[in-house]
Amino acid sequence: MKAVKITDIKKTEIIELPEPSLDDGNAVVKIEYGGICGSDTHFYLGMHPSLKPPTNFIQGHEAVGVITKVSPNPKGFSVGDHVAINPLVGCGECVNCVNGHPNICRVNRRVMGFRLDGTLAQYITIDLDHLVKLDNNIDLKIAATFEPLAVGYHAVTLLENIDLNNYPIIITGGGTIGVVTGLVLKHLHNLKPIIIETNQARVKLLNELGFTVKNSISEVDILNSKIRPIIFECSGVRKVFDEIIDSQRKPEYLVLIAQYAKGNSVNLHELQSSEITVISSHMYTPEDLINTAKLLNRKEVQTDLSQIIYQKVFSLEDADKAFQQAISGNLDGKLKVLIKC
Structure with a gap:
């Protein structure tokens, strides 16, 4: 499969990796769309406040896709489910994490794409706790705005x-x-x-x-x-x-x-x-993500979100062009650049 890494300032590379295998408690997700965030472009430009390329991680943290494999689970996830990715990982043990606020974990807070492998890949394997089930009737291109909406x-x-x-x-x-x-x-x-x-x-x-x-x-x-x-x-x-x-x-x-x-x-x-x-305000909590999915179910919300998406959707192979387009600001009044994975 193909994935995107930022290997130097203003330089992306397409790498070839084996498709991920299924582990207990995980799912394999076919990523459909990934969004480019301001933190991604700052990292690409070497202007991120705490990280400089390369980190050797797959880039990307805004993503939606479809489950292709899933381990037996009580959470109700099944093959074919449309899901959004929760890219935020806390330590799981500090006072903030145990109270449902991994977004303010001060022990070992990591975000996919920066300190963990991210989502600009054709497939990822991910813990079920980091999936948010979406209505399968929602256009996944619009659903790609889920993470910033949260x-x-x-x-x-x-x-x-x-x-x-x-x-x-x-x-x-x-x-x-x-x-x-x-x-x-x-x-x-x-x-x-x-x-x-x-x-x-x-x-x-x-x-x-x-x-x-x-x-x-x-x-x-x-x-x-x-x-x-x-x-x-x-x-x-x-x-x-x-x-x-x-x-x-x-x-x-x-x-x-x-x-x-x-x-x-x-x-x-x-x-x-x-x-x-x-x-x-920093990122979101797991509860926020569940409620954001409910908000995204509203047709009027989907209609508004569809208007912020830049009309040209880039391929993984054109990730460098996608980053340059996002940085240029020449988006015909739109705001969000997407990559089709």
Whole structure:
């Protein structure tokens, strides 16, 4: 079978491997589609905050496929099931893991494609605990957006004890994570957050999805509201973060979804003196994945997600071109580049 590795900065290679065998407690999955994430492109460019190529691992962590072999199991998995991959592996023993939060494991947290073999391969073998069953009627091309959708779902769920209807909601950054966070708010809470985005091709897509778009936080400040907003920071741009902290109408809640490099300083005086509650959000929990699958069952969610996918789907052999296309940003207003495995 074929698989993709990043063997140097800006260089992918197609490798030939034997098809994986079936082990107890595992399934063999024929990967149908894999998505390219911002963390993948940063790694490809040698700009990942903690890893540089090569790692000798198969790349990829956003993937969906079909079970071709499965060991006897009480979980209900069968040959032919459509599944999404949970690429996050915790140590399984620390306080966070045993409480259902491997996403914040501080002992041995690993993500497929970076510290484990990933999903840009024709077949993978995987522990059944890392599969999420999908409705077989869902187009797997659309289902390939499952993993980023789960990131947005988790971030919104962190505010489950807050009545979101009482707040103006702003999302900074109209990339994939900003959009899927907006879609979770739209479809689960009937909310239409304002999205901050300056890329005009993206603005068109955001408007088509029903979102109001502004160029900056300062434009939102003129809105007639006496309530401080909730802001989901999805841009990962330090200048945007500083604008949030320094804005005249500071958020009451700031949810950090975007990843920042180590060593960034923060204006703690502004945070403290403005009573900004900062909530950090990292990936998702197993429970989030189950609930994301339920959300993905909705036809209206599938329709919206279909609009963010770049029309050209690349082959495994053209993985290098897929990475270059994703990095270029020339996606005709779309957001997600897919590889057909």
